[in-house]
Each structure stands twice: as C-alpha cells, then as structure tokens.
Amino acid sequence: MGEEENDELLSKEVGEDASKEAGQFRKQIASSVIRKIIEYFPWALSFLLAVALVIVTTWKLHPPTNSYAAGWYTEMPAARSLIQVILDGQPNEIQHDGDEFVPPVREYVGKPTPEMDNAWDKLEAPIILELEKDEIGTFAPLLMRSPKNNTKYLSGIQVIHQLHCLNAVRKGVYQDFYGIPDKHQLLHMDHCIDLIRTVLQCNSDLTPTLYTSRIDHGLLGKPRTHTCRNFEPILKWATERKYALE
Numbered sequence: 001m002g003e004e005e006n007d008e009l010l011s012k013e014v015g016e017d018a019s020k021e022a023g024q025f026r027k028q029i030a031s032s033v034i035r036k037i038i039e040y041f042p043w044a045l046s047f048l049l050a051v052a053l054v055i056v057t058t059w060k061l062h063p064p065t066n067s068y069a070a071g072w073y074t075e076m077p078a079a080r081s082l083i084q085v086i087l088d089g090q091p092n093e094i095q096h097d098g099d100e101f102v103p104p105v106r107e108y109v110g111k112p113t114p115e116m117d118n119a120w121d122k123l124e125a126p127i128i129l130e131l132e133k134d135e136i137g138t139f140a141p142l143l144m145r146s147p148k149n150n151t152k153y154l155s156g157i158q159v160i161h162q163l164h165c166l167n168a169v170r171k172g173v174y175q176d177f178y179g180i181p182d183k184h185q186l187l188h189m190d191h192c193i194d195l196i197r198t199v200l201q202c203n204s205d206l207t208p209t210l211y212t213s214r215i216d217h218g219l220l221g222k223p224r225t226h227t228c229r230n231f232e233p234i235l236k237w238a239t240e241r242k243y244a245l246e
Contacts, residue, residue, distance in 0.1 A: 068229075076157055078135035082237050084230035109170075112177045124164040126238035128245070129155050135241075146243065154243060159234065162199055165192030 066073050071080030107119045130152045133140050139155065146152040171178040172189050181189065207224050 068227075076135075076139075076155070077137035078131070079157060079234065079237060082233045084233060086228055086230045087225050088228045089225050112171075112174050120163075120167045120170070122239075123235070124160055124167055126235070126242040127156055127160050127164050128243040129157070129238060129241045130243040131155055131241060148243075157234070157238060158199075159231070160238060162195060165195050168192045169196070 069085045130146050136153050143153040146154055169192050207226050
C-alpha cells in the first residue's frame with residue numbers, strides 16, 4: 001500500500017470519527033434541550049396561568065372604561081363607582097284570568113293608596129342633588145351653585161328624573177284619584193312620555209321576549225332574566241345628597 005493510499009485511508013477514518021462525534025454532540029444537545037423543556041414546562045405553564053388569572057381578575061374588578069359595567073363618560077363621575085351589574089329576573093309576567101289582563105301585585109302599581117304614593121315619593125325624592133365639585137367633575141362649569149352652599153353644585157341623575165316622569169304618567173291614568181290634569185300637567189305628561197320613549201330607544205334592551213300561545217287569550221310574554229345595574233346603592237347615594245326644596 002502506497003503512502004498516498006495510507007493518507008487517504010487515514011483521512012477517511014478521521015472524517016468518520018469527526019462525523020460520529022458531531023452526531024453524538026447534536027444528540028446530546030437535543031437531549032439536553034428536551035430535558036430542560038420538560039423540567040421548566042410546569043413552571044412556565046404556571047406562570048402563564050398566573051398572568052392570565054391576574055388579567056381576568058383585574059378586568060372583573062376594573063372593567064374597561066366607557067362601558068355599561070364601568071359607566072359611560074357622559075354619566076356622573078362620582079356615581080360610576082356605584083355601578084353593580086346584576087342578573088335580575090323580570091318579575092312582572094302578564095297574567096290573564098280568561099277575560100282581562102291581571103296586573104301584578106306590586107308596590108308601585110294598581111289602585112292608588114297612600115302607601116303607594118310614599119313608595120313613589122322615595123324613588124323620586126332625590127331628583128335634585130347637592131354635590132361637591134369633585135363629585136360632578138367636568139360638568140361643574142355647566143351647573144348652578146347651591147343657594148344654601150356656594151361651594152356646592154345642583155345637579156341630578158337621569159334615572160331619578162325618569163322615575164319622576166313615570167310617576168307623573170301613572171297619576172294621569174288614575175284621574176279619579178289624582179284629579180283631571182290641567183294644561184300644565186298635560187304638557188308635563190307629554191314631556192314625560194317622550195322622555196320615557198327616548199330612554200327606552202336609547203337603551204334598546206335586546207333581551208329576547210318569549211311568547212307562549214294560549215288559546216283563550218293569544219300570546220303572552222314569559223319572564224326573562226335581564227342584565228341590570230343594581231338600583232339600590234344608586235338610590236341610597238342620591239338620597240344622601242338630596243337637596244331639600246323649601
């Protein structure tokens with residue numbers, strides 16, 4: 001065997017050895033990476049789940065601004081923190097006795113009584129509020145100051161105004177109890193009817209109405225669950241800031 005053949009054979013053996021070593025090295029690297037992935041995967045997964053939990057919790061506690069749950073920028077700044085979104089069943093399913101629609105027995109509807117008037121009075125009593133400047137926010141320049149305290153402002157929230165209007169329409173239905181409305185009262189009721197119409201269209205409740213067919217009296221809507229704002233803390237907040245007219 002010549003010298004050139006020996007060199008060629010040696011070179012081939014060296015190349016094979018280097019190739020084997022490179023292959024083994026790559027396998028070791030791959031094996032090490034896989035071990036690291038297996039070792040750290042539970043930690044990485046736990047971290048991602050923790051981040052997701054923080055994001056979801058933050059969103060629930062502090063929902064996006066300018067929304068139904070957080071309050072719109074057109075709403076009273078100080079009252080936005082009162083918003084509690086709740087699911088509420090519609091209690092006033094229409095009943096029928098086979099001849100007439102039967103009104104639900106409720107605190108606010110039916111034949112007028114002194115107790116009913118008191119209930120409505122509580123709803124609309126805080127129609128005018130006396131507020132601090134920081135409670136009214138950027139709306140302050142648009143408002144008149146309180147005659148009783150020049151550092152405070154007079155305002156109100158629309159839900160109380162709307163309830164006041166609904167009560168005015170209710171009284172117009174029972175003229176035998178509240179009397180026949182005069183010209184001013186009729187104009188007031190026209191204003192109230194149009195206000196209620198505007199509010200209903202503005203809110204555009206998309207909760208489905210489920211009709212049931214009843215042979216003796218046609219279609220009646222079944223009660224449904226609504227997404228609502230809890231009114232009680234709002235009324236309490238407003239009542240505490242009621243401006244007493246003298």
